[in-house]
Amino acid sequence: GAMGSSHIRENSTSSGVRLKMEESKPMSATRAYIRIFTYLGPKEIVLEAIAVAAAAVSGSGLALVNLVLGRLITVITNYISGLSTKEQFMEDVTKHCFYFVYIGAGRLVCTYLYMTLSTYSAFHMVRNLRRQFLRAALSQNISYFDMNSNSISTQASTNGNLIQSGVAEKLMICFQAMSTFVSAFIIAFTSYWKLTLILLCVPPALMIVIGIVATLEAKIETDMLSIFSEASSFAESLISTFRTVQAFGSRETLVSHYETFLNKAQKMGAKKSPLYGVLFSMEYSIMYSAIGLAFWQGTKMISRNEVADVGTVFIVIMSVIVATLTFTIIAPNMITFQRAGTAATQLFSLIDRDTQMDPFDQWSGERPAEVFVSGDIDMQNITFSYPTRPEAAVLDNYTLKIPAGRVTALVGASGSGKSTIVGLLERWYEPSAGTITLDGIPIEDFNLTWLRTHVRLVQQEPVLFNGTVFENIANGLVGTRWEYASATEQQERVENAARLAFAHDFITEKLPEGYRTIIGERGGLLSGGQKQRIAIARSIISEPKILLLDEATSALDPHAEGIVQKALESVSNGRTTIVIAHKLATIRKADNIVVMNSGRIVEQGTHQWLLKKRGPYARLVQVQDLTVHAKESSRQSQIESTGAIIDKETALEPGLLSEAGIVEQRQPLASASQYDFDQVRERGLVSGVVSLMRENPELKWYFAVIGVTCILGAGALPGQSILMARVMDVFRFEPHRLGERGAFYSLMFFVLGLGTFVNYFTLGYTTNAASQKMLVKYRKDLLNGLLKQDMVFFDRPENTIGSLTGRIDTVAQAMLELMSVNVVLIVITIITIIACATLSIVTSWKLGLVGVFAGLIPLSLGGYARIRLEMRMDQSNQKRFSESAAIASESILAIRTVSSLAIEGRVLDRYTEGLDQAIRQSILPLFHMMLWFSFTQSVEYFILALGFWWGCTLVKDSQISFYQFFVSFMGVFFAGNLASTLFSYTSSITKGKGATHFYLWVKSLQPTVQETQENRAIVPQRAVETIDMDSVKFSYPLRPDVQVLKGVNLNIRSGEFVALVGASGCGKSTIVSLLERFYDPTSGNIRVDGAQLIDMNPDAYRSHVSLVQQEPTLYPTSIRANVLMGLKSDPSTTTESEDDAVEKALRAANAWDFVSSLPEGVNTLCGTNGSQLSGGQRQRIAIARALIRKPRLLLLDEATSALDTESEKIVQNALADSDVSNRATVAVAHRLSTIKDADRIYVFSGGRILEQGTHSELLRYGGLYKRLCEAQSLGS
Incomplete structure (x- = not known):
């Protein structure tokens, strides 16, 4: 078929690893397209069948019109030639006009049926496909995610949308067109077969051209899609790390790297220009030549008396034209189907990919009852290397026994293979040699879900999901016997787990709505320690037999760590526990400490024994041991003192709403709402297009050529009307004149065909060239515009990483709809309508005015109403579906967490529920909107009836001649036909308009913190020598009522090393954000070299500052x-x-x-x-x-907490050795060993500074700091 079986290019990823399925055989887009329909449910199959039938009936109506028209023309010529009386004439006319009315009514009903039913079925089909796709994605092994950075979540939404538009009403419109094609040819053959045969060459000629073009286009499209997919995953990595991008001012560099992808795609896209040229021009030129041919032959046949009347010639010509025109309806849709097919192949390639494991399979494999699990783990001769780096062995013939109910600790340099063991026990990876057994049974024999619910993991960087605290903790119950327990029982379990993890107190006291508080994407509104405690509660709620703690406390401050450590000790009691730790203090009590180095075990034993041995472990301890001089104190008193600190801390907080109030806010709160896209007034269509043209001054010549060819192209239809009328008029002549005049006008049709070919080829070529250039610009501008924004913008709940990345793609693509082929066609259409209407009124004002006012205007109004409705529907749909997209994107980004909790089913259900809800809410608006659409599709028949009846009345009364009737009527009729096609572009215009609005909004959005005329020259006077914070108060813009800093005074001088310590959530990291100027303080001042930071050029200031975050x-x-x-x-x-x-x-x-x-x-x-x-x-x-x-100012936000002792020591030294004298260092630290040499330590508690001084001063002072040190002490 015209779609061609364009082979999908093998999507080889950077590491050269290909997907299995694509190696065996890439699926053709056509096969994929057909396969989409296997996702229809039984109910939808019935609806789809009704829709197809309705479309077929509606299509035949389109062909029947020609039969009525031809008969009417015969009636008129008979009357003019004096073959019938006035009464007889008007009776015949009225009878035929009623036929028009019947056809119109039939089409109205059928159109409504097929539009609503097919869209409804398509919703469900795509929902099932998306669900299957996410299910397949969640079933892949982790190594798949290591290699395929191409964002799965964007594929689910972008490809889903492409498929949706390819299987809904557009498909039915094609069925309708096919039915028209068949009925039109049946009518033509039965009317006069000889003339029809002569014209039969027309459709195949068009078919062949379109077929070749579509195949070539599809190939280019596929190549472009894969480049855009790479570009999109790069954009995703920028958006997800916008803090780093801003801190290093590397937006331009990174965006230009992004642009290299786009330029590659643009070079490919440019190859489409000649194809579009041909596609645009062939239709018209072939069609006009055919009309010319038909009239030339038809006039000959009539002059030879082979055909009885003009009407028959007219029926044949019009039927063949209508049949041929159906291709112009099918062709552009073919491209949509092609895209849908191509998009589907990408989804199917993942759905068909073999996975070794199926996390959704609940029943196969061993599932021993809890009672029988003791928890002995035995690793025998394990060898392993990551699939992405097969040549480097991470574990090398590794053997380890992990006894049941005991704590085994793994320590060693980073890269020594500690975390790999977690991956193997979770069965994210399979060892290349050796076996792992649990209670003597190889772990691959167990049911996967069962294994993962019994082996629980607490990761270093906890990932929480969008939802309430309760839902997050309850995720740990999935797959266990409590999954379907009553709500009260679940609540009880959740609270108990939270108590065990020391999370209950802060949840009930600090969070506005307790367990019902919604925590944003990736738990963005909690501090690290709070997140970690919720994650621990989630891991232990199912009472697992085996716990894996992968550096579970490394990201916490000493206070939280003491608490969490205690929590972990209480939960690991009687469980097999494997602890991976950098902080050796946390594993002193382990039953066995295993010291690893590059995939092998160096030594193992208890803390005491290893210390005596004076090997690598003893050296590590020495490095980390801080307070050897501090008096030994029993563990008990430490915990009591920790308790005391908590009281002190709560005592210090006079309620969350503090004195600072909202009174002294420097910027009004309203500034946060400027980022609310929904609040922005939408632009009109014209102003949108004009603004976009202004955006692209470099394309002005392209626009000029397009403009000229549009105006010339609009002359075709009025020309056609006049020629047609002339030819009709010719039939009055006697035979010998008939042949000669007929031949002349037929030749004029050929001339018209040639002119349109040249004009439209130029038009198609130029349009594509311009739109490919624009696509690059739009994507680049969007990414650039988003990365420019303040932190507040990214803090907003709707701006999740997934939805912003998705938007770059969808918005740019939708804007093209507005700035490319479609708009050009619309412009031509509008100019043509005006030209035809003018021609009609000038020729015969009596008929013309009725035609324009009773015909054109109702058509246009109906179409306009439909546009309005569709726009509203489209916007709300996008919003509805993007919520489910966020669920998918979140779960794919956190695939390790999802799989270790074995909540794939829960994620899939949430996703499906999101899709279903979106569909449910879309149904009613759909029914309303389609009513208008059906009206616009059928109103032209009522207009035909009126026009003919009125025109014939005028002819009867000799007020106008037959020629005038024909020109005037044809003019309005063609214009009317065009007006109804005009509204078939509305859906793309709708999308384009919304997208343009978003694009211009992003471009106009000015961040509060940015380089401006006023501050450009204000740079730090002495290149950041002094920084002073003066009674700084701060609340995050999205939570204005919670004060994070309550009047902080800090001084930083060049050459100093300043440390910030304190419990998690006390405001340490906020200080770093303020020093990077991610935010400005709510009140109070920050002065750099004596000048206000808020007035300074942020780029110039940031160029002296470097930031190292906890998660690199x-x-x-x-x-x-x-x-x-x-x-x-x-x-x-x-x-x-x-x-x-x-x-x-x-x-x-x-x-x-x-x-x-x-x-x-x-x-x-x-x-x-x-x-x-x-x-x-x-x-x-x-x-x-x-x-x-x-840098003159180095900010270390827990920079070394993710390192093991050895790397940490090295990095510590590195940081200490590099030219320190020349810069100030501010370190936020949990691990106090890293900051004991600081020139000044600030101890924070509840948004205030509690104590400050050097390590030894603070120890002597004996306050909070001393207790924190003791909690972390290693000496025993």
Whole structure:
């Protein structure tokens, strides 16, 4: 068929690993398209069948009209030739006009039926497909996610939308067109077969051209889709790490890297130009030539008396034209089907991919009852390397016995394979050799869900899901015997688990709605310690036999850590517990401590025994031991004192609403609402298009050519009306004149055909060239505009990472609908309608005015009403479906958490529920809207009836001639036909208008913190030598009533090392955000070198500041490019010094050795989120990035908490050695060993500074700090 079986290009990922299924055989887009329909439910199949039938009936109505028209023309010519009386004439006319009315009514009903039913079925079909796709995605092994950074979540929504538009009403419109085609040819053959045969060459000629074009187009489209998919996952990595992008001012660099993808796609897209040229021009030229041919032959046949009357010639010609025109309806839709098919192949390739495990399978495999599980784990001769790096063995013939009910601790340098063991026990990966047994049974024999519900994991970076605290903790009950317990029992279990994890108090006291508080994407509104405690509660609620703690406390501050540590000790009691730790204090009590180094065990034993041995472990302890001098105190008194601290802390908080109130806010709160897209007034269509044309001044010549060809192209139909009328008039002549005049007018049709070919080819070519250029610009502008925004913008709940990334794609694509082919066609149509209407009125004002006012205007109004409704519906649909997209995106980003909790089923249900709800809410508006649509599709028949009756009345009374009647009527009729096609573009216009509105909104959105005319020249006077915070108060804009800082005074001087410590949620990290100027204080001042920071040029200020966050963010480019991000782009430095700078920075961060040992050295690619490197390695690269710019202010937000002791010590030294004298360092730390050398330590509690001084001063003072130290002490 015209779709061609365009082969989907093998989607080989960067690491050269291909999907299994695509190796065997890529599915053709056509096969995929047909397969989409297997997702119809039984009820939908019936509805779909009714829709097809209705479309077929509606289509035949379109063909029958010609029969009535032809007969009417015969009636008129007979009357003019004097073959019938006035009375007889008007009686015949009235009878035929009623036929028009009947056809119109039939089409109204049928159109309504097929539009509503097919859209409804399509909703359900795509819902089932999306669900199946997410299910398949959740069933992939983790290695699939390591390699396929192409964002699955965007595929579910973008490809889902492409498929939706390809299987709904557009498909039915094609069925309708096919039915028209068949009926039209039946009518033509039965009317006069000889003439029909002559014209039979027309449709195949068009078919062949369109077929070739569509096949070529599809191939280009597929290649472009895969590039856009790469671009999209790169954009996703930028949006998810916008803090880093802003802190390093690397927006331009990264966006231009994004642009390289787009330019590649644009070069491909440009190849479509000649194709569009042909596609646009063939229709008209072939059609006009055919009309010419038909009249030339028809006039000959009549002059030879082979045909009885003109009407028959007219029926044949009109039927063949209508039949041929059905291709022009089918062709553009073919492209939609092609896209739907192509999009479906991507989804099916994942759905068909073999997975070794099925997390949805609840029953196969061993599922022993709880009582029989003791929890002995035995790892025998395990060898393993990650699928992405098969050559590097992470575990090498590794053997370890983990006894039941005991605590086994794994320690060692980062990259030594500790976390890998977690991955193997969770069965995320399979060892390449060796076996792992649980109670003597190989773990692959157990049911996967069963295994994961009995082996619970607490990760280093806890991931929480969008929803309430209760739902998050209750996720741990999925798959256990309490999953369907009563609500009260579940609530009780949740609270008990929260108590065990020391989370109950802060949930009930600090969170506005307790367990019902909604926590945003990735738990954004809680502090690290709070998130971790909720995650622990979630892990222990199912009373697992085996607990894996992967650095569960490394991200917490000492106070929270003491609490969580205690919690973990209470929960690990009597369970098999495997602890991976950097902080050795946390594992002193382990029954067995296993020291690892590059995949092997170096030594193992208890803390005491290993200390005596004086091996690697003893050395690690020495490094970390802080307060050897502090007096030994029993564990008990520490905990009591921790308790005391809590009281003190609560005593310090006079309620969350503090004195600062909202009175002194510097910027009115309203500023937060400028980011609310729904509040912005929508632009009109015209103003949108005009603004976009202004956006693209470089395309002005393209626009000029398009404008001229539009105006010329609009002359075709009026020309056609006049020629047609002339030819009709010719039939009055006697035979010998008839042949000669007929031949002349037929030739004129050929001329018209040639002119339209040249004109429309130019038009198609230019339009595509321009729109491909615009696509690059739009995507780039959107990404750039989003990355420019303030933190407040990203804090907003609707701006999730998934939805913003998805929007870049969908918005750019929808804007093209507005700025490409469609708009051009609309412009031509409008100009043509005006031209035809004018022609009609000028020729015969009596008939023309009735035609325009009773005909054109109702048609246009009906169409306009439909546009309005569709726009409203479309906007609400997008909003409804984006909520479910966010669920998918969230779960895919957190796939490790989802699979370790075995909540794939729960996620899938939530996703399905989201889709179902979206569908439920869309049904009513759909029914309303389609009424209007059916009206616009049938009103033209009522107009035909009126026009003929009135026109014939005028002819009868000799007020107008037959020629005038014909020109005037044809003019209005063609214009009317066009007016109804005009509204078939509305859906793309609707999407385009909304998208344009979003695009211009993003471009006009000005962040509060940015370089402006006023502040451009205000830069730090002495390059950030002093920073003073003066009674700073702060609340996050989205939670204005919760004060995070309650009047903080801080001084930072160049050359100093300042540390911030305190319980989690006490405001330490907020200070870092203020120092990076991610936010401005609510009241109070921050002065840099004596000047107000709020008045300063943020870019200039940030160029002196470097930030290292707790979770390092790397981009999927090379290590070298990641480090160079930190460099202020200064053209004077040559590339050689760049290489030196990179090496220096990597050495300073103690990363040079491991980087140079990688096969490709600094050019090694980091993978999405740096997933190819271990946590410690990622962090050191991030530190190198921070050091390369020689910052005057270095902000370390728990920079080393993710490192093991050895890396930490090295990095500590690295940070201490690099030119410290020249910069100030501010470190937020949980691990106090990292900051004991600080020049000044600020101890925070509840948004205030409680104590300050050096390590030894504060120990002497004996306050909160001393207790924190004791809680972390290692000496025993």
